[in-house]
Amino acid sequence: MSFDLVLFGGTGDLAWRKLMPALFQAFRHGTLPEGGRIIGVGRDDASHEDYRQRIGERLAQVETAKRPNPDEFAKFASLLYYQRMDVSKSEDFQALKRTLAERDADTVVMYLATAPTLFTQVIEQLQAAALNSPRTRIVLEKPLGYDLASNRAINSKVGEVFDENQVFRIDHYLGKPSVQNLMALRFGNAIFEPLLRRENVANIQITLAEELGVEKRGPFYDNTGALRDMVQNHALQLLCAIGMEPPISDHADAIRDEKLKVLRALKPWTPETLTQHSVRGQYDAGTINGQRVPAYRDEQGVNPETHTETFVALRTEIVSWRWAGVPFYIRTGKRLAGRDGRIVINFRPVPHSIFKLPGGGAANQLVINLQPRDGLELHLMAQGANNRRNMDALSSVQLDLDFDKRFGSERVGAYERLLLDVIDGRLNLFVRADEQEEAWRWVEPLIEYWKQDSSGPRSYPSGTWGPSASSAMIARDGYHWSEES
Incomplete structure (x- = not known):
């Protein structure tokens, strides 16, 4: 061809x-x-x-x-x-x-x-x-537009000129091997899919963290911010991948229909949740890997009076029979303590433990690692071979599948995979217009709320995990971010 x-x-x-x-x-x-x-x-x-x-x-x-x-x-x-x-x-x-x-x-x-x-x-x-x-x-x-209105305008023009099956709205996170294996994990195995529901899952955390600042993208980023740059597309697509119902086939529209249902089922924002369940931050000067780095406002091309956010933490729920009452936490930011992309599924603890558990009540976790390495971890409780003095005590162990070690040079990078799919005409990993519009509709109340909030984003030192308000937000539910374990 x-x-x-x-x-x-x-x-x-x-x-x-x-x-x-x-x-x-x-x-x-x-x-x-x-x-x-x-x-x-x-x-x-x-x-x-x-x-x-x-x-x-x-x-x-x-x-x-x-x-x-x-x-x-x-x-x-x-x-x-x-x-x-x-x-x-x-x-x-x-x-x-x-x-x-x-x-x-x-x-x-x-x-x-x-x-x-x-x-x-x-x-x-x-x-x-x-x-x-x-x-x-x-x-x-991406980003396809700046808000719901501009997104609609672009997609309207695209729709006048091209059929929907000719349009490939790219989100490179969907091409990552770990995200592909998330679909395989859920819909190609009989073990995990029955467990992913409200009866078994306590909470789900999505983290997309970067050590880098805005580098040479200051003018672009200052007009975009973390909400538009990372949450509206990457983070919500990952939330859909973990929260969607099994599609009837691997046809592109069957998959995208189920993702659309998730976006439509996200809990609407209210004045109370906008205040309690959203945190925005902006990095200050600090230290990354032993090197001093400047504050965001001192970066080249950035307005020194800017209120643009470089960090976002959100709490939401999918209002459905499968997920009702299970909090989903999203966190993304620049100049954080590490480069870390992961989805952490925290399962509920056993209802009655006959063992002594570390920390007073440990639970199982399924971790989907996105960066800097791709892979899956399953955290379990087990009795150590040398634990003879305390036979009823358990410790945490993990099964670790590192895709780099397992597949090596056979693995295909995200953009490589997506470019080949475009040439071959496969739409499975690309975003449909109605998906994008629904994602913009959900984030738009946040855009408007922050626009009217004169206090601006909370500052956080570079090299940390963001504003303390992020930890306080999740702590109100009795949980903590995964790196705080």
Whole structure:
């Protein structure tokens, strides 16, 4: 199957950091379909050779195991082309049309790795140039909009130009091997699925923590914030994956129908819960790995008077027969004490223990690790072989499946997996318009509440786990965050 992948934003940060390395790995693994052409689009004056050289320099900086040798890169570089374009000029889209007509590929992928403010303009230009044929697929990077109204406006325009089955709204967390194995864990095994319900589960925690600050993304981040950047998309998609009912099949719409039901069942916000069940923070100066780091307000491109949040902690519930009364806690932030992405399912303690338990009442946990390593942990209670003096005492042990050790080089990275799915036309791991709209509808009361709250976000020192109010929020239910165990 021949394909053309047109990468708008082909000289941008996302292309350098994620997309080109992922495309090279697919090429190296032999999974990138033959007959492909990758066309980087940008405003720079550059030749095909200039562009290939830039990509080669970038790939020489990736981790050693993923760097191409000269022969590999020479073959990969033969797929790379460059086209200078100004997305405001219709004549540039006519030039792109002529480029694509040179070989009339079976599939054309338009990947919009640009600022979301350009999405509508690019889509209108594609329509005007008749570049929205049935063989075209369009990929939209997050965040898709700034609020519910802007999200609707973008999706409305997209819907005028493309059929829904041509639209791939990408969330790279859904391509992570651990998230894929979460689906396999739930719906491919008979052991865990019956346990994931209110009778057995005490609470569920979703943590997406980063040690990094905003780096060079200050201007973008200061207009976005953690709620829009991480919660509205990544965190809610993970919540759907753990909270959804079993779909009737692995068809894309069957899966997305069940995720939509979860989003619609999230407990609505009230004035009381907005105050009690939401915490926003902003990092102050501190220490990360022994190095002093600046406060968010001192980062390049950030307004020194900004109220933009770099940390969010939320409590919610899924109002359904399966999950009624079970709290779901979401936490995400920058400049935290560690890079840690995980879903922790805390089971209820045994109703009557005949053993002495550590801490006065330990319980089982299922941990889905997302980063920095992918894997699953099952925490159990067991009696140690050397515990002869206290035969009725138990200690905690764990079964640990590390995907890096188990699957090694067989594993496929998130963007690699998602890019291949786009080329093949598989929609299972992409977000439907109504899902996105429902997620925006749920977070919009928070956006409005924080907009009117003149006190601003709570400060927290870099290198900690965020504002103390986050721990206080979960403690009101009698629980604590997993790293505080």
